[in-house]
Amino acid sequence: MATAAETLQSHLEFVLDERVGPLSRDQRRFLDVACRHGRRLLALVEDLRTVALAEAGELELEWSLCDAETMFGAAIEKVWPVAHVGQTPIDVSVAGPVWFNADAERLLRALTELMEQVVEEARRGTPIRIELAGEPRRVQIAYEADARAGEQSLALSLVDSLLRLQGGGLDVLVEGDTVLLTLVLAGDEALLRVVPEAA
């Protein structure tokens, strides 16, 4: 699947870069959209691969000390334009510094996809509340949504798989219209003890 997706994407980009001939304005517009979908397809395949490897216990993580506030800030920044258009404010409250160990790159991508899903599901005009707690290290995301929100998705599976590999996990609670996602962050205690100096 990855091979096919990569071949597809590389050939698309080759044509879009006009290496094999010029394109008209419409051709470029159409191929530009197709290329975005190709990237999306590649990301999906990569996510699938990550989940499959994580489930099989064969995923090798690149550990580093992460700051939850910074990581969520980056993810929120990527989805903020969409949230803004949808008039969905994102309120973040931080009880204190939340340090944990994670594969920062993979987790950030997973959190970004999760936030995209949250923004997509959140009811227009209602806020998304994100609370970062230091002890225990966890993040709660609460929002109001229409029916079928909070159901299983690739983003949820990806975040859950990565957090579980890191000793944490993801819990989804749907009560009426309210969806509550609880992300339990964890890490190597030995590494975390050096956090004050590192900070």
Added chain:
Amino acid sequence: MIGALKRVVFLPDTDDMVVRASIWLAGALVLSGLATESYALAAGAPAGGRAVALGWLFAALGATIASLVAAVRVASRVATVAWLVWAVAAACFAVGATVRAAGDMSFPSAADAFWLTAAALTLAGLAYEAPRGEASAFVLFVLDALPVVLCVTLLSRAASGHPFDGHWSHEAVVFLYPVLYVSLALVGLQFVALERWRSPSVSLWALGIALPLLALAAVRWPGDDYTARTGALRDFVWTLGLAAYAIAGLLRAVEPTKYQPLVPEKRDRGVRSVLPVLGVSALILSPLFVPAEFRSLALGFTLAAFVAFAIRMLVVRRARWQAVEALEERERRFRTLVGNIPGAVYRCKPSPPWTMEYLSSGIEDIVGYPASDFIADAVRTYGSVQAPEDTEVDRLIQEAVTRREPFEVEYRVVHADGTRRWVYEKGQAVYDANGNPLWLDGVFFDVTPRKEAEAELERAHRELGEQNERLRELDRLKDEFVSLVSHELRTPLTSICGYLELVRDEADDSLTDEQRRYLGVVERNAERLLRLVGDLLFVAQLDSGRLALQAEPVALDALVHEAVESARPAAETKGIRLESSVERPVTVLADRARLAQLLDNLVSNAVKFTPEGAVAVSLRPDGERVLVEVVDTGIGIPASEQRHLFERFFRSSVATERAIQGTGLGLVIAKAIAEAHGGSIELESAENAGTTFRVALPLGGVPVFAGDATEEVFA
């Protein structure tokens, strides 16, 4: 008795002719003796002593032969010896009688010698027979009888009227007669006191001894004028006794089992206790009744009696000591045996708190307390170690006792270390004559390991059930996930395909060949991904039982044609001949899209795995079925891999070696579609010789699946 005689007369179980003849001879002799004595008695003994002696002779000879026959017939070696001795004794009686009848009336005479010998042998036979296994009992009997024997001997001698002249032969005979007679009488008394008296043969035997003794006593009694030699009643009695003796020997009932040791029985012990008291008392008083010349003898006999009594005390003491020792040995053996039982043996009162009378040491392994703690509730009751939560145990046991049935219960006890142990108890009540329960006898076994194993097994079962439930849940989640992923993948793919179509429509003429080739690659990969996603989704639906067929009339010949035409470009590219043949058009009720998928998979596979040659697709009805065959001349499938061919994601080694693309899902899907239509798929293949896939679909009706529901819609 009559029955026993009948058995003797008819000899039902004797095959030996010598024995049969001997029995008849013995019977004839005995009857002759009785007849002769009867004649002598009735006729007043006209023939004098000869008739009497002849009667004795006949009877004694009969008894002799009968004893010999008994010795031959009886299997037991001991009994055989006894009966042989008694046969000699009977012969001695006969010889003595003959001597006396011949006219030897002297005293002592040869007849006395034979008679005394006969009495001694009879006693010897008994002595040989009686003490088997009970030597001390026999010695005791002799010691008990001795005072009586001495007393009677003294009195007999004193009453005989003969002066005490000190002549040894005379005195020997005078003394031996009472000694032997009284001893035999006491043996007879012993027999009377025993249960075996009920045996016909023993009864006759005892009678056979008692009657001659009475007769001889009469002969020796003062005032009896034996010299008159008339046909006296005593002679008839004597003869009758010998006849009884003979019949006893001839009875079939004379068997080894009838000669058990003289076990002291209650009545036996009673008789014995009387004997020495009577004998010693009589001896102490005897000086008052005997003439002065016999008083010193009386004193000597009294002393002898006391000595016998002292010896008796020693024997009894030794016997008791031996009995105690034997009892202790039995107790030790019992404790050793019980101690080796993997559990505990008990006897307790038949109601809570189950006061223990006996409890073996094994209980300590079960409850952690020594058995002595529980005996007579010394430290604690057994009820106190029973776990309070098992409340039904006492009731169950008491109900079993009431119903007079054995019981088996399992319950927990509280070990000394505070842990709970499982006990299996099996027991039964012992009742008195009135039916009241006296005790409970039973055993305890520690069954904790078994109970723990059972609990472990139950837990494992439960966990397995929970695990199955989790697996089912995971399976459901997996299906949901696959559906979700398929959807997420299809969205961009569909979009890409759509925009590619737009690019082509928009600028069909403006694209360069290079651009067209590149976009062709994009399109083929997009279609490939779509097919892959479709296959994954199909398998997921299959797993979750959600494969739904949309039934409609389908012209199979058209479907075959479409499948062949779809694969034709690929076939032509490889230079493969692709042919189709339809015997006659067939329409079935089926899901058109699924059947098309099935045929596409088979035909495209055939083309893919055929480097050169041909692929032929045929359609023909076959009875109630329609067969679609896809035959190729391709690389074939190794026999060892054919059974795995319909397993998901399986790829043949040849396909892998030759880098032929595929997911290993096509045949899985084909098989599932065929079976969902009530059909089947099979293959024939040989390596490098091509492959034939044969799909059979029912003509009559196709089950239509909608979710889990199945409905027959076409008949």
